[in-house]
Amino acid sequence: xxxxxxxxxxxxxxxxxxxxxxxxxxxxxxxxxxxxxxxxxxxxxxxxxxxxxxxxxxxxxxxxxxxxxxxxxxxxxxxxxxxxxxxxxxxxxxxxxxxxxxxxxxxxxxxxxxxxxxxxxxxxxxxxxxxxxxxxxxxxxxxxxxxxxxxxxxxxxxxxxxxxxxxxxxxxxxxxxxxxxxxxxxxxxxxxxxxxxxxxxxxxxxxxxxxxxxxxxxxxxxxxxxxxxxxxxxxxxxxxxxxxxxxxxxxxxxxxxxxxxxxxxxxxxxxxxxxxxxxxxxxxxxxxxxxxxxxxxxxxxxxxxxxxxxxxxxxxxxxxxxxxxxxxxxxxxxxxxxxxxxxxxxxxxxxxxxxxxxxxxxxxxxxxxxxxxxxxxxxxxxxxxxxxxxxxxxxxxxxxxxxxxxxxxxxxxxxxxxxxxxxxxxxxxxxxxxxxxxxxxxxxxxxxxxxxxxxxxxxxxxxxxxxxxxxxxxxxxxxxxxxxxxxxxxxxxxxxxxxxxxxxxxxxxxxxxxxxxxxxxxxxxxxxxxxxxxxxxxxxxxxxxxxxxxxxxxxxxxxxxxxxxxxxxxxxxxxxxxxxxxxxxxxxxxxxxxxxxxxxxxxxxxxxxxxxxxxxxxxxxxxxxxxxxxxxxxxxxxxxxxxxxxxxxxxxxxxxxxxxxxxxxxxxxxxxxxxxxxxxxxxxxxxxxxxxxxxx
Amino acid sequence: xxxxxxxxxxxxxxxxxxxxxxxxxxxxxxxxxxxxxxxxxxxxxxxxxxxxxxxxxxxxxxxxxxxxxxxxxxxxxxxxxxxxxxxxxxxxxxxxxxxxxxxxxxxxxxxxxxxxxxxxxxxxxxxxxxxxxxxxxxxxxxxxxxxxxxxxxxxxxxxxxxxxxxxxxxxxxxxxxxxxxxxxxxxxxxxxxxxxxxxxxxxxxxxxxxxxxxxxxxxxxxxxxxxxxxxxxxxxxxxxxxxxxxxxxxxxxxxx
Numbered sequence: 024x025x026x027x028x029x030x031x032x033x034x035x036x037x038x039x040x041x042x043x044x045x046x047x048x049x050x051x052x053x054x055x056x057x058x059x060x061x062x063x064x065x066x067x068x069x070x071x072x073x074x075x076x077x078x079x080x081x082x083x084x085x086x087x088x089x090x091x092x093x094x095x096x097x098x099x100x101x102x103x104x105x106x107x108x109x110x111x112x113x114x115x116x117x118x119x120x121x122x123x124x125x126x127x128x129x130x131x132x133x134x135x136x137x138x139x140x141x142x143x144x145x146x147x148x149x150x151x152x153x154x155x156x157x158x159x160x161x162x163x164x165x166x167x168x169x170x171x172x173x174x175x176x177x178x179x180x181x182x183x184x185x186x187x188x189x190x191x192x193x194x195x196x197x198x199x200x201x202x203x204x205x206x207x208x209x210x211x212x213x214x215x216x217x218x219x220x221x222x223x224x225x226x227x228x229x230x231x232x233x234x235x236x237x238x239x240x241x242x243x244x245x246x247x248x249x250x251x252x253x254x255x256x257x258x259x260x261x262x263x264x265x266x267x268x269x270x271x272x273x274x275x276x277x278x279x280x281x282x283x284x285x286x287x288x289x290x291x292x293x294x295x296x297x298x299x300x301x302x303x304x305x306x307x308x309x310x311x312x313x314x315x316x317x318x319x320x321x322x323x324x325x326x327x328x329x330x331x332x333x334x335x336x337x338x339x340x341x342x343x344x345x346x347x348x349x350x351x352x353x354x355x356x357x358x359x360x361x362x363x364x365x366x367x368x369x370x371x372x373x374x375x376x377x378x379x380x381x382x383x384x385x386x387x388x389x390x391x392x393x394x395x396x397x398x399x400x401x402x403x404x405x406x407x408x409x410x411x412x413x414x415x416x417x418x419x420x421x422x423x424x425x426x427x428x429x430x431x432x433x434x435x436x437x438x439x440x441x442x443x444x445x446x447x448x449x450x451x452x453x454x455x456x457x458x459x460x461x462x463x464x465x466x467x468x469x470x471x472x473x474x475x476x477x478x479x480x481x482x483x484x485x486x487x488x489x490x491x492x493x494x495x496x497x498x499x500x501x502x503x504x505x506x507x508x509x510x511x512x513x514x515x516x517x518x519x520x521x522x523x524x525x526x527x528x529x530x531x532x533x534x535x536x537x538x539x540x541x542x543x544x545x546x547x548x549x550x551x552x553x554x555x556x557x558x559x560x561x562x563x564x565x566x567x568x569x570x571x572x573x574x575x576x577x578x579x580x581x582x583x584x585x586x587x588x589x590x591x592x593x594x595x596x597x598x599x600x601x602x603x604x605x606x607x608x609x610x611x612x613x614x615x616x617x618x619x620x621x622x623x624x625x626x627x628x629x630x631x632x633x634x635x636x637x638x639x640x641x642x643x644x645x646x647x648x649x650x651x652x653x654x655x656x657x658x659x660x661x662x663x664x665x666x667x668x669x670x671x672x673x674x675x676x677x678x679x680x681x682x683x684x685x686x687x688x689x690x691x692x693x694x695x696x697x698x699x700x701x702x703x704x705x706x707x708x709x710x711x712x713x714x715x716x717x718x719x
Numbered sequence: 720x721x722x723x724x725x726x727x728x729x730x731x732x733x734x735x736x737x738x739x740x741x742x743x744x745x746x747x748x749x750x751x752x753x754x755x756x757x758x759x760x761x762x763x764x765x766x767x768x769x770x771x772x773x774x775x776x777x778x779x780x781x782x783x784x785x786x787x788x789x790x791x792x793x794x795x796x797x798x799x800x801x802x803x804x805x806x807x808x809x810x811x812x813x814x815x816x817x818x819x820x821x822x823x824x825x826x827x828x829x830x831x832x833x834x835x836x837x838x839x840x841x842x843x844x845x846x847x848x849x850x851x852x853x854x855x856x857x858x859x860x861x862x863x864x865x866x867x868x869x870x871x872x873x874x875x876x877x878x879x880x881x882x883x884x885x886x887x888x889x890x891x892x893x894x895x896x897x898x899x900x901x902x903x904x905x906x907x908x909x910x911x912x913x914x915x916x917x918x919x920x921x922x923x924x925x926x927x928x929x930x931x932x933x934x935x936x937x938x939x940x941x942x943x944x945x946x947x948x949x950x951x952x953x954x955x956x957x958x959x960x961x962x963x964x965x966x967x968x969x970x971x972x973x974x975x
Contacts, residue, residue, distance in 0.1 A: 059732075064940075066735050067777030073740060076732040078807050080747070307747055309733075309807060310740045361747030361805075393764045419762035 032056045034155045036146045036183050043194040046158045049238040054087045055158035058148040065139045073310035074102035075136065077150030080307040081359065083119040083126065086152060090125035092235045094118055094227075095149050095159040095196070099166070099174035100581070102130040107314040109368065110165050110202060112302040114223050124231055127151040127159075128306075131174045131581070132181075140181065147182035156182025160234055162196040163227070166204035169560035170553075170583035172211060175200070176575040179214065186572065188216050188262060193243040197234065197252070206290075206337055207512040207620040209277075210560050210567040212261035216249060220337075220623060221257050221290030222323070224299045229255045253284055257291035259623060266565050266619070272606070274564055274617040287624040294662055296323060296342045300352055304359045316364035316397065317356040321349055321381065325370035326648045329428070330439045330639050331467065333511035334370055337625045339658040341649060346377045350384060357394065364395040373400040373407050373705060374649070379695050382413040390416050401426035401465060403442040405453040406705045409696030412457055416697070420458045425450065426465035430480030436642040437472050439635075444484065446706070451488045455495035457698060462488060462501050468530040469508040469522035469554075472640060478530045481505060482537025482546075489544040505534060506549040509558045513625040515635040518612040521558045523605075527551035552590050556582050558608045559597075564619035567607065569600040628657035720757060721789045722818040724825055725799065726946070726959050729780040731809035738773035742766070744807065745785065752801040755791040771826045774944055775920065781813070782833065782946035784958070786825050816959040828958040829947040831890060831913045833966070834921040836939035840903040850896045850904035853937065857894035857908055860931045864892065872923045885923065888916035890950045892924070895967035906937075909945065909966050911955055 032042065034056040045053035066072035087093070096115055098105025105111070111128060118126035127149035132140060139145075146155035156162060162184065164175055176186055179198065185191050188198065200208055201219040208218035219226050230252060237248045253260040263284055267275040279286060293299055305317055322343040325335040344352075353365050365385070375381060378398075385396055396414040400407055403425045411423055427447050428440045435442055451462055466481045485503040492499035507527040510516045522530070531548050538546050559567065573596035579589040597604055612618070614633055621629065631654075635645065648654060695703045729736075736744060746766040749756045758764035767788035774780055795815055803812040841849045864870065870886040892910035899905040908928075912919045921942045929936045948958040954965040 071737075072735040072776060073737065076735050078732045078809070080751070080805070080807070309736050309744055315743070358751070358753075361750035363746065363750070393758045393766070 033061060034058045034146055034148075035144045036141075036181060038146075038155070038157055038183060040194070043157060047160070047194040049091070049241040052087070052091070055154050058145055058153040058155060061143060061145050062140075062148065062153060065136065065143070065145075069136045069139065070133055071103070071310055074106075074130070075132070075150070076309070077128075077153065079150075079309055080361070081304040082151050082306055083115070085119060085125050087125065087154065089123075091123050091238065092125070092161070092231050093154075093159045094124070094126040094161045094163055094231075095129050095154075095156055096126055097129045097162060097164045097178060099164055099171035099178055100131055100583070101133055102308075103310075103312045105130045106306070106308050106312040107316075107318070108165060108167070109302070109318055109320060110167075110223060112305050113299070114163070114227050115306070116301050116303065117224055117299075118227060118231065121228070121231065123235065127154065129156065129178070131178060134581070137177075137181065147178050157184055157195065159196045160238070161199055161230070163199045163201065165202040166200050166208075167202045168583070169204050169210075169557045171204075172560055172571050173575040173579045173582055173589075175211070176214060176572065177580050187213050189213070191216070191245065193245045193248070195245075197248070199230070203333060203337065204561070206333075206623060206625055207561065207563075208259070208261065209266070209565045209619045210563040210571055212565045213568050214572070215261065217252055218259045218261065219257055219291070220259065220288070220625065222293040223291075224293050224301070226255060226257045226291045230258065250281070256289060259288040261565075264622060274619055276617050277619065277622040287622050289624045290337070290626055292340075292626070292662060293323075294342070296320075296344050297348060300344075300348060303352070303355055305356060305362075307360045307362065314366065315362070316366045316395075317353070317360050317362040318366045318368050319349055319352045319356065320344070320368045321372055321375050321378075322369045325374070327371060327374070327441075328439050328635075328645050328647060330437075330515040330635060331428070331470065331508060331510075332370075333514050336514045336627055338370065339626060339656065340662065341374075343375055346381045346384065349381055350388075353385060354388075363393055364397060365389075367396070367398045371400060371402060372398045373402045373404065373410055374647075378410060378705075379413075379703060382410050383693075383695060386413045386416050392417070399424075402705070403427050403447050403450055404702075404706050405450045406702045408450065408453045408457055408459070409698075409701040409703065411454075411459070412696035412698065412701070420460065422461040422463060423454050423459050424463040424465065427484065428465065428467055429470060429477065430466060430482070430484050431477045433642055434470060434473060434477040434480070436644050437639050438470055439639065439644050441644055441646075444487075447484065448487060448491060451491045453701065455492055455499055457696075457701070460496070460499050462492065464488065464501065464503050466503065466505045467508040468505055468534075469527050471516060471519040473522075473530075475530075475533060478533045479537050482534045485538060485544055485546075486541055489541055493543075500543060500545065502545040502547055503534070503538065504547040505531060507551045507554045509554045509561060511561050512618065512620045513627060513632070515632050515639055517562065517618065517632065518614070518616075518636055520611045521554070521608045523609055524551040524555055527554070550585065552588075553583065555590060555604070555608070556593055559602075559604055562619070563602075563607055567602055570596045570602040573600050626656075626658035628655070631656050721792050723787045723789070723793075723795055723799070724816045724818055724959060725785050725787065725812045726814045726957070727783045727785065727803075727806075727810060727812045729774060729778075729783050729810055731779075733807045733809035734774075734779050735776060736807070737776045738770070741770060742768060744810075748802055748806045749787075751805045752798070754793055754798050754802060755789050757788045757790040769825075771829055772914075772918070775942075778942045778944060780944040782944045782957075784825060784829065784947065786818070814957075814959045825958075826914075829914055830958075831911050831950045831955055832947045833909055833911050833945040833955045833964055834924070835910075835943045835945050836908040836921050836925055837899070837941040837943065838906040838908070838937050839940045840899050840901070840905045850906045853906045854894040854896050856932075857906065857928070857936075860928055860936075861892050861894060861908075863931055864889075864928065870927050872919070872927060883917060885912075885917075885919045885927075888912045888919055889924070891953075891966055893966040897968065908939075911950055911966065913950065914947070 046055045096111050098108050115126050118124050129149050184195050197216045199217040200215050205218045233251050249260050252258050264277050265280050266277045269275045324338045324341040326341050329335055401424050427442050429435045489501040492501050510519045510521050528551050574593045577592045579592045581587045582589050745768045757767040769786045771784050799812050799815050869884050871882045872885050874881045890911040894908045896904050897907050946957045946964045949956045
């Protein structure tokens with residue numbers, strides 16, 4: 024393939040039709056004009072210009088002519104937030120390893136640059152070669168939460184792509200979303216061409232194949248392409264489905280409009296993470312970003328069963344990486360990036376079957392070097408202190424974070440956070456006794472069935488932990504951090520009413536009153552208003568889409584940033600489009616009500632979620648199925664996984680959950696965590712945890 | 720501990736990396752090159768890489784300097800070659816100098832700085848004058864400036880503007896014509912400021928020059944720090960290499 028030479032044209036937000044057709048041609052595609060020359064004169068005038076240069080270490084050197092299918096991977100937020108995203112890093116490598124595929128990255132330009140881009144007719148661009156968005160075949164956007172929706176519309180507009188999918192031609196990119204918020208893409212349905220649920224590693228390659236074949240055929244019918252994409256497992260094409268409503272306004276059902284389409288679109292699950300050891304060559308930022316470290320995902324999925332946690336529900340089952348793979352990824356990753364810190368990521372990293380060995384092995388390797396290790400785990404368990412001690416051999420014992428999530432035992436039973444107050448206090452005692460100076464505690468208010476005594480219990484628990492802190496040193500600190508709960512799809516709390524911001528404010532004030540006499544105990548709260556948009560978009564249906572568009576037209580963007588107060592704009596948009604916030608967010612849904620995401624299959628049975636919701640209301644806890652019999656949530660059947668679990672079938676009758684990991688080699692005789700008195704394993708293996716659940 | 724001073728460039732896209740981010744860019748490159756850089760003591764160890772002064776974001780440079788301290792001896796040639804290869808594109812090590820014990824501080828060796836203002840090539844902007852006449856015109860203004868006893872520059876401060884006289888620190892300045900990246904004759908103004916006073920930016924000098932031209936002067940498209948060292952006749956002696964950097968290089972180019 025010999026691409027035409029770069030057109031010396033100046034790139035514009037809305038390109039001429041013939042240029043658009045030329046760059047989208049199946050073969051002999053023209054190279055689109057780079058935006059760099061027109062962008063460069065603006066950079067000295069904007070904040071943090073290094074974020075727009077795209078010469079970070081480990082970026083792909085591929086150019087336009089090296090590929091025939093081209094992806095722009097986007098995190099619809101500022102570079103400093105989006106750059107560390109693991110999903111983008113993984114897919115970037117997976118796609119660029121293909122000979123004929125090009126992947127570049129794009130982030131939302133900060134408002135100062137956007138203003139200049141609009142004034143100077145500069146389109147949304149990729150970082151590596153500054154190609155305009157409209158030139159790519161796929162605009163793949165990750166939606167880790169709902170507060171990037173308006174930024175997505177803004178990127179389309181700035182990138183020369185029609186906002187409505189129906190207005191796009193075969194010369195426009197396919198707009199595809201993934202990530203956790205893609206499990207309910209209905210509020211974005213008119214604006215996206217496709218949503219992909221689940222793990223992206225395999226499905227992006229299948230999408231890539233389908234697009235390549237379609238381009239080679241060259242007949243250019245976009246509908247044909249969309250129909251073929253719909254045949255890929257895990258790909259949902261909203262235009263091919265139609266929601267139907269009851270007379271009372273509730274949803275009746277969302278149904279496919281063409282024969283041969285699945286009634287429920289399944290999510291994708293990568294069954295063996297060992298086959299996908301990415302990222303290997305993580306991109307190294309050249310300017311400050313939120314997480315500057317080499318990250319290794321030590322396992323995917325979580326089965327703790329916290330009822331509020333969408334991530335824990337939709338990423339099941341648990342799939343562990345082998346300790347030796349983790350070690351190799353860390354060693355190779357550090358060499359390739361030069362990062363000074365390693366993060367061992369997962370939804371609950373202390374739960375890896377061999378976490379003690381992994382921590383010790385890494386600590387042995389990097390002891391005495393300038394490499395730091397971190398384990399973002401918030402488990403309330405003294406074993407977490409053991410691990411933190413181990414990983415902090417090189418550094419200072421500063422702060423530990425724990426997430427009891429709720430203040431009272433009753434409330435924790437409702438949300439299935441199986442932590443007794445005694446556990447919390449013992450953990451705090453062990454932490455301060457081991458020289459840690461600061462404990463942060465995460466809580467939520469606005470949880471289902473919450474009473475005022477559950478709320479004040481947050482403050483009281485904070486005080487008890489603070490009293491322990493003071494016994495070990497007057498300078499020790501405790502921070503209580505409280506956020507408002509937002510119910511999410513595909514969780515047992517998907518039927519629950521959300522608290523309006525006024526109610527959250529009232530509850531935060533209750534905690535403030537309890538805590539205020541205790542100087543040195545700090546209370547941090549999130550702005551309750553921020554949960555309003557998030558909640559609406561999380562559980563909204565397709566009728567919310569006009570409000571998203573209107574809010575963006577009225578100027579909403581960066582909805583998750585304190586710098587931008589977009590709530591008033593949103594309220595105006597809701598008024599104008601007739602969307603009733605109370606009906607979507609503050610009402611309890613009934614068991615027989617169809618939900619906007621019922622046709623999207625996260626693997627969890629709706630009946631099981633309902634049952635768990637009912638058990639929650641009667642304050643019954645449910646064990647982690649890694650260590651107890653299967654309770655048939657619905658995820659595992661049909662997956663071909665190697666079964667090997669910490670749960671021993673002799674102990675309790677039932678099915679085992681798939682977990683893959685081999686035993687790690689014991690490394691040395693030194694007590695784990697440097698103190699023989701510390702627990703060497705998590706508290707979970709004690710079968711008593713199960714009987715406790717039965718008693719509740 | 721082995722100490723090595725280097726002169727490096729900051730050209731192209733990397734010039735948008737701020738002085739604040741420079742330390743981690745170098746630290747990570749040193750780690751990738753697997754060089755035994757020394758670390759500071761304490762709970763948050765930092766690689767021992769020091770930079771004598773900060774370059775404003777967006778300025779190009781062929782005259783940046785750093786001092787590296789190694790915990791174990793390295794063979795400077797191959798080590799710095801490996802380091803230069805893994806530094807961002809546009810950031811290249813040009814010269815190095817192993818520091819003997821008792822050597823003066825790096826900042827002391829950088830007595831003066833040569834800056835340049837690169838004007839747009841004549842066909843780049845509609846209002847740009849052809850290169851040689853523009854250089855001649857600027858040189859006439861330079862002659863006036865050298866004669867001036869005072870060159871007031873206004874600095875905007877939150878607490879009110881402040882005027883400072885930069886004349887005592889201006890050693891010399893001259894315009895010349897040089898081909899740009901595309902080979903087009905381009906006017907360049909070079910100026911040398913001594914580093915013993917307040918740091919003067921070339922933008923400030925150009926503002927003064929524009930005042931002397933009654934506001935009618937093409938604005939530069941790029942500012943560059945050329946090199947640093949000791950002032951000498953018609954130029955500067957570069958601190959690490961001892962090479963002469965002339966104020967008006969390639970004076971004849973474009974004059975034909």
